[in-house]
Structures are given as structure tokens and as C-alpha cells.
Amino acid sequence: MRIAVIGAGGQLGSDFVRVLKGSEIIPLTHRDIDVNAHEAASDILSSARPDIIINTAAYNLVDESEDNPEQPFATNAFAVRNLAKVCERIGSVLVHISTDFVFDGEKGVPYKETDPPNPVNLYGVSKLAGEYFTRNISTRYYIFRVASLFGITGSRGKGGNFVETMIKKAEKGEQIVVVSDLVMSPTYTWDAAIKIKEVIMGRAPFGIYHLANSGNCSWYEFAKAIFDLSGRNCEIEPRAVSAMGLRAKRPRFSALDNERLRSAGFEDMRGWRDALMEYLSVKGYIEG
16 A cells, blocks of 8 residues: 655654555655645656555644735645645545644533534634545545644644743743643644554544544643653743733634544544653653
8 A cells, every 4th residue: 555645754744654664655745745836746646646645734833824824725725625636536545634723612621523613713724724625625535633743753843842842941941931721632643643544544434533642731731741740840830821922812622532533443542641751751851
């Protein structure tokens, strides 16, 4: 089976490349393919003719999206529309990565796949548009909504991930201020890649799946867990999101429930604290 991974050098894409060993992988980094160059991207994929195309490419700068909406819509929506068309033409399955930010955060309990999306910022709107293009053009597709990712490679656009940002601030002795009233589901990219592999290789029904480590917490609670588990004694100042000076509105409670994963017969993902512990161990921040 030939599997093309778009964004193979990124935080989630690099874990896909490692997890999918044994398959014929076509790793496509940003240098290999520009999803916003539609004709060139179509030619590359049509020539390779993979059985599955996994799209991890995304514009994920939430605040910047408010100022320059053309960028998120180009990558998160119109590029996805082009990929969906390519998949239909060459007979590939499209695996598209979406986000918890398609929800407004007003539900107050974890979102299920059946809950109606209602994004509150332009980034979320652009990601939802990508979902709509995938659903309306592709006949064979998986959409995986993930949340608050942290992985070994780190996010190229964000210069790492939240865990690394917290540890670097602690090591430099900088003031640490973390939003305390936004709740989400921290998700380890290694776990996400493994579970997505299980779903697509297990030929689960096509459609939308939520995919997050079990449980939820605020960003402040996440930061406290990072320092507690890594043995760092750091002072953290909790702050309301309204006082953070962010340009884009955030969903207040965007935790995900992996209901469809369980109903399809797959084991749910482990708790986020266990995943964080493994990440910290792999990175050498704790022993064992």
C-alpha cells in the first residue's frame, strides 16, 4: 500500500512517517510539495498515485488568521478542495486532519462527532470549510479532528509546542503566565498517529472521527502538570483569556469525546497525563 504523507516534516506528519513503517511511504515535506500551488501539487500526487493521501498541512496561526484571512483559507480550505479533487480523480482515500476549533466551546462537556460545528474565529471557519470540501467532493475520506497537539518534532509554524514553550520559559527564569479559563484535550501526536493508522488500516467506516487523548484540562492545569511531572518548581500565574490580549476569540471548552472511535470497536486513547509523561521521558526531561 502506497501512502503519501503531506507535511511529513511537521509535528504530526513526522510521527506518521515513523508509525507507518512497513508500508510504502511517500513523505512530502513543504520543500517537496506546496499544497497552495494547486496544479503542481496535483501533478506530483497524480504521478505518485498513492492509495492513501494523508494531509497534515495547515495554517494554524490563530491570531494571525484574523489579520490575514487569505492565508488560512488558502491552505485550510482551497488547498483541501484541490486535494479532494485529486483523490477522486486517481482513486485515493483522503485522510484530512481538522481541529477542535470548529466548535464554539459553549456546550460545557466534550464534543462528539454528531455535535454541530460553530467556529468562533477565522481559523476555525477555514478548517471547517476544509471539512466541507472533503465531505462534498470525496467519496472515500476520513476527517480526524485533533486538539492541542504536542509532539517530538514540534510545530514549524509555532516554533515548537506548548510543552517546550513552558520548559524553555522555566529554564530561562522568565515569568510564566498561562490562560486558566480555556479547557481542551491535550493530545500527543505519537498517540494520534498510531490511532489514525489503526483506523485507516482497519478499514473503519469513512467519515469524521474525534481523536484526542482522554480527559481534559485548562491550559493552566496543563502547565502545572508539565512542571509537576518534570520535577520543576515553577510559579505560574493563571490569567483569564479576556486579559491575554488575544486578537482571535477562542472556544472556552473545546475538549473532544472520541465516541465514534469507540463505537467502531477501537480502544480509546490513553489519558493525556500518561501521554505527557511519556513525551517528557522521550525528550529526556524526566528519567524512566
